[in-house]
Each structure stands twice: as C-alpha cells, then as structure tokens.
Amino acid sequence: MSSEQLLVRRIKDGTVIDHIDAGKALIVLRALGIKDEGNVITIAMNVPSDKLGKKDIIKIENRFLLAEETNKLALLAPHATINIVENYNVREKRNVELPDRFIDMIRCINPNCITNSSENISSIIDVVDKSNRRLRCRYCRRIIDISEILYQI
Amino acid sequence: MNSIKYSFFVADCMNPFYNRDVISVNDFSKDELELLFRYADKIGDMSKVERLELARGSILAYAFFEPSTRTRLGFEAAMLSIGGSTLGMLGSKSTSMEKGESIKDTIRVIDLYADIIVMRHYLDGSARFAAEIASHPLINAGSGMEEHPTQAMLDLYTIQKEKGSIDGLRIGIVGDLKYARTVYSLIYALDKYDVRLDLISPNELSIRKEYITNLKHQVYEHERLDDVINELDIIYVTRIQKERFPDEQEYMRVKGSYVIDKKILDNIKSDAIIMHPLPRIDEIKYEVDNDKRAAYFRQVKYGKDIKAALLALIINEYI
Ligand SMILES: [Zn+2]
Numbered sequence: 001m002s003s004e005q006l007l008v009r010r011i012k013d014g015t016v017i018d019h020i021d022a023g024k025a026l027i028v029l030r031a032l033g034i035k036d037e038g039n040v041i042t043i044a045m046n047v048p049s050d051k052l053g054k055k056d057i058i059k060i061e062n063r064f065l066l067a068e069e070t071n072k073l074a075l076l077a078p079h080a081t082i083n084i085v086e087n088y089n090v091r092e093k094r095n096v097e098l099p100d101r102f103i104d105m106i107r108c109i110n111p112n113c114i115t116n117s118s119e120n121i122s123s124i125i126d127v128v129d130k131s132n133r134r135l136r137c138r139y140c141r142r143i144i145d146i147s148e149i150l151y152q153i
Numbered sequence: 154m155n156s157i158k159y160s161f162f163v164a165d166c167m168n169p170f171y172n173r174d175v176i177s178v179n180d181f182s183k184d185e186l187e188l189l190f191r192y193a194d195k196i197g198d199m200s201k202v203e204r205l206e207l208a209r210g211s212i213l214a215y216a217f218f219e220p221s222t223r224t225r226l227g228f229e230a231a232m233l234s235i236g237g238s239t240l241g242m243l244g245s246k247s248t249s250m251e252k253g254e255s256i257k258d259t260i261r262v263i264d265l266y267a268d269i270i271v272m273r274h275y276l277d278g279s280a281r282f283a284a285e286i287a288s289h290p291l292i293n294a295g296s297g298m299e300e301h302p303t304q305a306m307l308d309l310y311t312i313q314k315e316k317g318s319i320d321g322l323r324i325g326i327v328g329d330l331k332y333a334r335t336v337y338s339l340i341y342a343l344d345k346y347d348v349r350l351d352l353i354s355p356n357e358l359s360i361r362k363e364y365i366t367n368l369k370h371q372v373y374e375h376e377r378l379d380d381v382i383n384e385l386d387i388i389y390v391t392r393i394q395k396e397r398f399p400d401e402q403e404y405m406r407v408k409g410s411y412v413i414d415k416k417i418l419d420n421i422k423s424d425a426i427i428m429h430p431l432p433r434i435d436e437i438k439y440e441v442d443n444d445k446r447a448a449y450f451r452q453v454k455y456g457k458d459i460k461a462a463l464l465a466l467i468i469n470e471y472i
Binding site for chain 2: 108110112113114115117118119120121137138139140141142143
C-alpha cells in the first residue's frame with residue numbers, strides 16, 4: 001500500500017474519484033449533485049501525486065456512480081479516474097471521457113440561440129474536438145470553449 | 154419530365170440538392186455550389202415556357218416570423234417563374250411573441266400544406282430546429298444573426314457572372330460585419346475559394362471572432378475604407394443600422410466614413426464591382442447607380458435565377 005492511499009481509509013462499497021485537479025474536489029461534488037444522503041463522504045485535498053503534483057480525492061461510500069454521471073467531470077477534472085469498489089475490491093476502473101454530446105446538461109452561451117428560447121427544444125452541445133476540448137451548439141453552431149461554460153456546472 | 158431535363162447531369166451523377174434542406178452554406182461543397190451556378194445559367198437561358206415546367210404543381214410555403222418583404226418577394230418570384238405556387242404566413246417579431254406562436258407548431262402545420270418551406274426567424278439556430286420538425290425540405294432565409302445561405306449563394310453567383318471566376322479575387326466586405334447575417338454566410342462560402350478577404354468596419358461593428366474560428370483562410374481587418382478600396386475587385390457594402398449605436402452623433406460619424414459616392418469611384422479599380430444585399434439606406438449614393446461597376450441590381454436578377462435553380466433542384470430528382 002503506498003503512502004498516499006494511507007491518507008484516507010479504504011471503503012467497503014462505493015465510488016472513489018481519484019486524480020481530481022488539486023482544489024477542485026468541492027466543485028466536483030457539487031457538479032455531481034451529491035447532497036447529504038447520509039453516506040460517508042471523505043474528501044482529501046492537495047494530496048501529493050506523481051502524475052499531477054497535487055491532487056484531490058473523493059470517496060463516496062455506498063453509492064455507485066454511473067458513467068453518465070461522471071462524464072460531466074470531463075469538463076471539470078479531465079484527469080479524474082473513477083473506481084467502483086465492491087466489498088473492498090475495485091470492480092470497475094474508468095477514466096472520465098468527454099462524451100460525443102451533452103444533451104440538456106449545458107446551456108448554449110448564445111443568448112439569441114433557439115435553445116435559450118421558450119420553444120420546446122433540447123439543448124444539444126456537440127463535442128467537436130475532444131483533444132482541444134471544444135464544443136459546439138448543434139443549433140446555432142456557436143463554438144464554445146469549455147472555460148466558457150464551467151460556471152454552469 | 155422530358156429528356157432535355159435529364160441531360161443536365163452526367164448519367165451516374167445524382168442531383169445532390171434533391172429533397173435537401175438548405176440551412177447553412179457550410180453544408181454545401183464547392184462542387185455543389187458550382188453545379189448550382191451552372192444550373193442557374195441554364196435556367197437563365199431557358200424560354201419562359203420551358204422554365205414554367207420545372208415546378209408545376211409544387212407549392213412553396215413561406216413562414217416568416219420576422220418581416221422581410223424583399224427576401225419573400227425573391228422566393229415568390231423565383232417559384233412562380235418555374236411554374237409553382239406560393240402561400241405563407243408573415244409574422245412580425247412582436248405579434249408572434251404576443252401570441253406565443255411556437256416554431257414547432259407553425260412548421261408542423263405548414264408542412265402539411267407545402268412541398269417546400271422557406272423560413273425566416275429572429276433566433277439563431279431556428280432553421281436547423283425547424284428542419285428537424287418538417288418532413289419537407291426547408292430553406293433557411295435568415296436565422297437570427299447567424300446565417301442567410303441563399304443570399305451567399307446569389308452573391309457568389311453574381312461574382313462569378315460579373316468577373317468570370319471567383320478564385321484569385323480580392324474581396325472587401327464593408328459596413329456592419331457584426332450583426333449582418335448575410336456577411337457570415339458570405340464569408341463561409343468565400344472561404345471555399347482561393348480569395349483574399351478584407352473586412353472593413355468600424356471597431357464597434359467588427360466581425361464576431363467566435364464565428365470565424367474555423368476558416369481555412371486568413372482574413373484581413375481594416376477600419377478605414379481608404380486603406381484598401383483601390384485594391385479591391387469586389388466591394389460588398391452592407392448597411393450600418395442606427396439602432397446599433399448608443400447615440401445619434403456616433404452613428405452619423407461612423408456611417409459617414411463608409412459611404413460609396415461618386416468621388417470614391419475615382420479610387421476604385423475600373424473593372425471592380427460594387428455589390429449590396431439591399432435594401433440600402435444611404436451607404437451607396439444614388440449617383441453611383443449609373444456607373445457600370447454598380448452591380449447591385451444585376452445581383453437581384455442573378456438572385457432570382459439562383460433561387461429558381463435551387464428550388465428546381467430540390468423539387469426534381471432528375472432535371
Ligand atoms: Zn446555440
């Protein structure tokens with residue numbers, strides 16, 4: 001067991017979100033919509049990391065986050081790794097990946113866009129360039145940099 | 154359908170416009186645009202009677218949520234000239250908002266009446282949304298501040314007709330580049346060609362950078378028309394609208410520096426052309442109209458042929 005794992009206790013069942021950019025843990029929790037559900041949540045911030053220098057870690061007991069929930073983190077914490085733990089064993093390990101599109105998760109930043117009107121329409125934001133993290137509104141074609149929509153998360 | 158019409162395409166070539174939506178000029182390749190231009194040439198040469206057969210029995214419906222007499226008139230003229238019929242609804246921005254009339258319901262209804270729909274709406278992205286709803290092909294005649302693809306098609310066709318080719322030209326777009334949707338479609342369309350593009354506008358009305366990040370070619374921005382006007386082959390003038398300015402004085406000052414008048418004609422190349430999407434306010438003086446370089450009314454005629462060609466190609470699989 002490495003020293004960094006010793007900092008927070010192992011969990012029996014739940015989700016461990018590792019490699020969160022240092023300082024982002026609280027925003028990540030909020031973005032995931034995790035409220036006080038009575039589960040034990042352990043947050044470690046500014047943990048030394050070989051990969052990132054410093055990182056944050058979140059452990060949520062008794063809750064198994066789905067990929068579609070954690071995909072949102074691709075915007076906030078692109079290096080995060082998700083570990084689903086069952087009976088002290090890592091049952092599934094995955095990276096967060098930008099999905100091909102966000103449907104009804106992000107609003108277009110163009111105030112004159114049809115998706116920001118009273119029409120009965122879903123906001124569809126396509127990820128047009130995964131490596132440069134650029135998005136585009138399906139309807140008004142506005143190119144959106146991830147930094148421009150972080151406030152919504 | 155007669156055999157003359159079939160002969161336009163080589164045997165193994167499908168008509169790429171058939172049953173297709175026209176939302177953005179970016180959805181069309183250079184080859185497709187050139188095919189459209191060639192077909193517009195052909196339509197321009199047809200006899201009245203021959204032309205009337207192209208859309209016989211077809212109905213065009215326009216849904217204009219924002220008033221525009223000129224664009225609507227252009228489509229009606231084009232459709233009637235190829236033997237089709239037109240009907241439609243005209244809303245003003247304020248009344249449609251009062252009634253809470255949705256695009257979704259309006260298009261669903263109109264879709265039942267028409268074979269082809271032409272829409273204009275004040276919101277960006279509205280045409281793409283409407284096209285998802287309509288089962289018939291939909292033409293975007295202006296969506297918000299975003300695009301006006303048929304204007305760009307007719308602008309390019311005008312340049313091609315007047316100058317022989319588009320490649321190699323130096324093209325200046327003058328005026329309000331921020332809010333004029335025709336400008337964006339035109340820039341996207343010209344980017345498919347090998348041209349040099351000069352954008353001339355006051356600082357407050359300069360191009361919105363976030364919409365031109367994907368261009369292949371570099372564009373050159375200027376504030377003063379005098380700096381480049383003598384080098385341009387095409388001078389494309391747009392109007393500068395008063396409501397874009399906080400006060401009248403500022404508007405008058407800015408507007409005055411982008412006016413084309415008789416005096417300026419001396420500084421323009423003898424084979425250059427002056428274009429304008431019309432209607433103009435006073436950015437091109439009437440005294441310029443009789444100069445052979447004033448191409449804006451010829452542009453209207455080319456526009457009718459382009460619209461007719463586009464409609465005929467969308468309606469007829471074989472032509
Ligand atoms: Zn949008």
